[in-house]
Amino acid sequence: SQKIEQNSEALNIQEGKTATLTCNYTNYSPAYLQWYRQDPGRGPVFLLLIRENEKEKRKERLKVTFDTTLKQSLFHITASQPADSATYLCALHPTGGGNKLTFGTGTQLKVEL
Amino acid sequence: KAGVTQTPRYLIKTRGQQVTLSCSPISGHRSVSWYQQTPGQGLQFLFEYFSETQRNKGNFPGRFSGRQFSNSRSEMNVSTLELGDSALYLCASSLWGTEVQETQYFGPGTRLLVL
Numbered sequence: 001s002q003k004i005e006q007n008s009e010a011l012n013i014q015e016g017k018t019a020t021l022t023c024n025y026t027n028y029s030p031a032y033l034q035w036y037r038q039d040p041g042r043g044p045v046f047l048l049l050i051r052e053n054e055k056e057k058r059k060e061r062l063k064v065t066f067d068t069t070l071k072q073s074l075f076h077i078t079a080s081q082p083a084d085s086a087t088y089l090c091a092l093h094p095t096g097g098g099n100k101l102t103f104g105t106g107t108q109l110k111v112e113l
Numbered sequence: 114k115a116g117v118t119q120t121p122r123y124l125i126k127t128r129g130q131q132v133t134l135s136c137s138p139i140s141g142h143r144s145v146s147w148y149q150q151t152p153g154q155g156l157q158f159l160f161e162y163f164s165e166t167q168r169n170k171g172n173f174p175g176r177f178s179g180r181q182f183s184n185s186r187s188e189m190n191v192s193t194l195e196l197g198d199s200a201l202y203l204c205a206s207s208l209w210g211t212e213v214q215e216t217q218y219f220g221p222g223t224r225l226l227v228l
Contacts, residue, residue: 036219043117043203043219044156089156100169101146101217103156 002027006090006104014112019080021107023073023090028102030092033066035075038087038106047088048075080111114139117206117220125226131192134223138185138206144168145187146217147179150201159202162187163209191225199227 005024013019023033032051036044050057050066050073057064063076077084087108091101118137126132138145146169147159158171162181179189185206191198201224205217 041221043205043222045219046216049216091156100158100161100171101148102158103148105155 002102004028004090004092004102004104006088007107008105010108010110012110012112013080015081017080019077019084019109019111021075021088021090021109023075023104025071025092028071028092028094030094032093033064033073034091034093034101035062035064035073036089036091036103038089044089077109080109082111082113085110117204117218119202119204119220119223121223122221123224123226125228126194127228128194128196130194131190132194132225133188133190134202134204134225136187136189136204136206136220138187138204139218142206142208142218143185144207144209144215145181145185146205146207147187147189148203148205149173150203150222151199156203159189194227196227199225201225 003026032049034049035047037047038044048057048059048064050064052068061078065074087106089103089106091103093101120135144163146161148156150156159173160167160179161169165181176192181187201222203219203222205219207215207217
C-alpha cells in the first residue's frame with residue numbers, strides 16, 4: 001500500500017543552523033510533491049512545490065530536493081529562526097486529475113535560541 | 114481577498130448524532146477539498162468537489178458525505194457519529210484543482226469532539 005513517512009520525532013535545532021526534514025514514500029508515483037507548514041490550531045499553509053522532473057527548488061531560506069529514484073524529498077530551512085518552529089508536512093499529488101493530496105504525518109520542528 | 118472560512122470552529126456532539134460542517138472557499142475558487150486530521154492518522158483526504166460534483170473520493174465510509182453549491186460553498190456531513198470521528202476537519206480550496214499544479218489554501222478547520 002502507499003506510504004509516506006516523515007520523522008515522527010521532533011527535531012530540535014539551534015537558531016542559525018540549517019534544519020533538514022525528510023519525506024520518504026513507497027508504492028507511489030507522484031506527479032509532484034508539496035511541503036506545508038502547520039501551526040497549532042491552524043490549517044496547513046503551502047510553502048513549496050516541486051515537480052517529478054525537478055531536482056531542486058528554492059524560495060528564500062527554503063530549499064526542497066526531490067529524488068524519484070530514492071523516493072525521497074528533503075526540505076531544508078537555512079539560518080533557522082524561532083519563528084520557523086512548527087510542524088512541516090509533505091504531500092504527494094499523484095499523476096491524474098483532481099486535488100487528491102496524500103499527506104505525511106508531519107515532523108515537528110523546534111528552533112531554540 | 115478573504116481566506117477560506119469554516120464554520121463552526123468547534124463542535125461537541127454525542128455518539129449517534131449527525132453533524133454538518135460548512136466551508137466557504139476563496140472567492141473565485143471552484144475546487145473544494147475536505148480532509149480529516151487526527152493525531153494517529155494525520156491528514157487524510159475525504160473528498161473533492163468541483164462545479165457541484167464530487168470529483169475525487171478518499172477511503173472513508175458512506176457516513177461521510179458532502180456537497181457543493183453553485184457559489185462553490187461546500188458542506189460535509191457525518192451521520193451516526195462515532196468516537197473515532199473526533200478530529201480536526203479541514204477544508205481547502207483552489208482555482209480549478211486540475212493536474213496543472215495549484216496551491217491549495219486551507220481554512221482554520223472545525224474541531225469536532227464526539228462524546
